[in-house]
Amino acid sequence: MAGSSDSFDSAAASHRALRSIKQELDRHPIVTGTRGFPAGDFAKVVADLATERWGIDTDNPKLTARWFAGESQDARPEFSFQYSDTERDFGWHYHEQEHVEGWGHFQERTGESAYSYESYTFPSQNPAGLVWDVMSNLSSRV
Amino acid sequence: MTDSAGVEAWKEQTTAFDRIQSVASAVSQPQPVSYIAAEAHVAENTARDHLTRLVELNVLLRSDQDGTALYAPDPLHTRMQMLRDLLDEHDRDGLIQLKTSLQSQIEDWQEQYNTESPSELRNRAAETETAAQTREMRNIASDWELILYRLSIVEDAIENYNTYSKDFQLSA
Numbered sequence: 001m002a003g004s005s006d007s008f009d010s011a012a013a014s015h016r017a018l019r020s021i022k023q024e025l026d027r028h029p030i031v032t033g034t035r036g037f038p039a040g041d042f043a044k045v046v047a048d049l050a051t052e053r054w055g056i057d058t059d060n061p062k063l064t065a066r067w068f069a070g071e072s073q074d075a076r077p078e079f080s081f082q083y084s085d086t087e088r089d090f091g092w093h094y095h096e097q098e099h100v101e102g103w104g105h106f107q108e109r110t111g112e113s114a115y116s117y118e119s120y121t122f123p124s125q126n127p128a129g130l131v132w133d134v135m136s137n138l139s140s141r142v
Numbered sequence: 143m144t145d146s147a148g149v150e151a152w153k154e155q156t157t158a159f160d161r162i163q164s165v166a167s168a169v170s171q172p173q174p175v176s177y178i179a180a181e182a183h184v185a186e187n188t189a190r191d192h193l194t195r196l197v198e199l200n201v202l203l204r205s206d207q208d209g210t211a212l213y214a215p216d217p218l219h220t221r222m223q224m225l226r227d228l229l230d231e232h233d234r235d236g237l238i239q240l241k242t243s244l245q246s247q248i249e250d251w252q253e254q255y256n257t258e259s260p261s262e263l264r265n266r267a268a269e270t271e272t273a274a275q276t277r278e279m280r281n282i283a284s285d286w287e288l289i290l291y292r293l294s295i296v297e298d299a300i301e302n303y304n305t306y307s308k309d310f311q312l313s314a
Contacts, residue, residue, distance in 0.1 A: 009217070011291035013170045014284065015224070016215055020168035027155050037292055038224075038231050038240060042247060043285040068284040071264075073171045078284075098273050126181045128164035129152065136148030 013069030017077070017127040021045050021065045024131035029053065030139075031063075051085075056142050059086040063138065067127060076103065077125055081134040083142070087111075090141060092120055092134055149183055158184040162192040166202055167220075172212035221295060228299045229307050237300045244293045251286055255279070260286035 015037075022036045025047045036045035049061040067079040082091030090108035097105060099117035106120045123133055145153070152161065161182035166173070179189035193213050196202040203216045232240060257263045260283040267279035299306065 008171075009291070010284075011287040012217060012220060014288050015291055016220055017168045017170075018288075019220075019223075020164050023164060024152075027160070028151075029155065038228050038296075042244060042292065043288050066281075068281075069170045077170065096277070123146065124181060126165050127168045128161065129149070129181055129183075132148040132152035133146065134148075136146065136151060139147075 008073040010069045010071055014067055017067040017069055017079075018043075018045055018065070020127045021067060021131055024128050025063070025065070028131070028135055030135065051142055054139050054142065058142065061085040061142070063134075064091075065131075078103075079127070079130075081130075083138055092122070092137065094122055094125075145183065153183060158182065158188050159192050159195075162189055163196060163201065166193065166196065166213050167215050169214060172203075172205055172207075172214040174210050174212055178213060221298075224292070224295045225299050225306060228296060229303075232299075234300065234303045237296055237303065241293065241296045241300060244289050244296065247289060248286065248293075251282060255282070260284075260290070 022045045025031045031047045032050045033048045045065045047063045051058045051061045064082045078095040080093040094104050100119045104120045107115045109115045165182040179186045197204045202213045205212050264283040267276045270276045
């Protein structure tokens with residue numbers, strides 16, 4: 001059993017969170033397809049987006065989600081939802097970092113430039129609802 | 143309080159049952175009706191009815207703590223769900239290929255970090271020189287644990303392939 005607690009399987013919890021994320025992305029009207037285990041990447045979920053349904057033309061838009069449930073049952077989860085197309089690369093993250101105060105932040109870069117960071121407060125730490133919050137934010141940012 | 147645009151969209155595209163199932167299936171620790179109802183944006187009475195149904199369907203487990211009902215995903219259901227996904231996606235040869243790919247990924251990490259297990263890598267992450275290296279090693283350790291979990295289910299699917307993939311229509 002993974003994780004540091006005898007009764008907590010962090011890998012199983014991360015697996016369930018990623019499955020929930022994939023399920024919610026599949027339900028979103030902008031998402032045209034998702035890839036995650038067993039078909040696709042082994043440890044993250046990638047969604048292909050049809051941003052033209054928002055009236056925005058982008059080239060190869062994708063959202064990549066990662067989730068780690070934490071080393072113990074009481075630990076905070078660590079996660080990220082990162083958008084990319086051929087020109088832009090930005091996303092909402094929740095993990096320890098040294099750029100801004102707190103764990104929640106938005107990071108963005110254009111081309112090969114360095115990321116810029118700003119604090120972000122997530123409304124929840126449950127992956128299901130977070131997907132919809134992120135997709136709503138994404139529609140404004142894209 | 144007014145719902146955010148994201149919540150509004152979620153409610154438009156899903157039923158209360160969908161949201162309850164999705165929220166409750168992803169909790170890391172057992173949660174009461176109030177938490178699940180709030181996260182799924184449904185009334186507590188509605189949530190209670192749906193949670194009872196999900197327990198009857200063996201999707202969730204119910205426990206009681208100081209008189210409060212708590213709900214958590216049934217690990218057996220999670221495993222069976224994964225087995226069904228695997229068998230829908232792959233035949234036996236495909237499962238063996240998938241197992242090989244997962245094992246290769248683990249062997250790459252063992253070689254790259256000269257370590258045998260994700261817990262060992264996590265311990266070593268504390269000794270790196272930069273925050274970026276620490277974060278990278280901790281992320282790899284998390285992915286490694288996840289892949290080990292998934293590998294165990296792939297091995298189960300291969301070992302019991304004939305039993306799990308029996309077509310009831312052929313024997314009808």
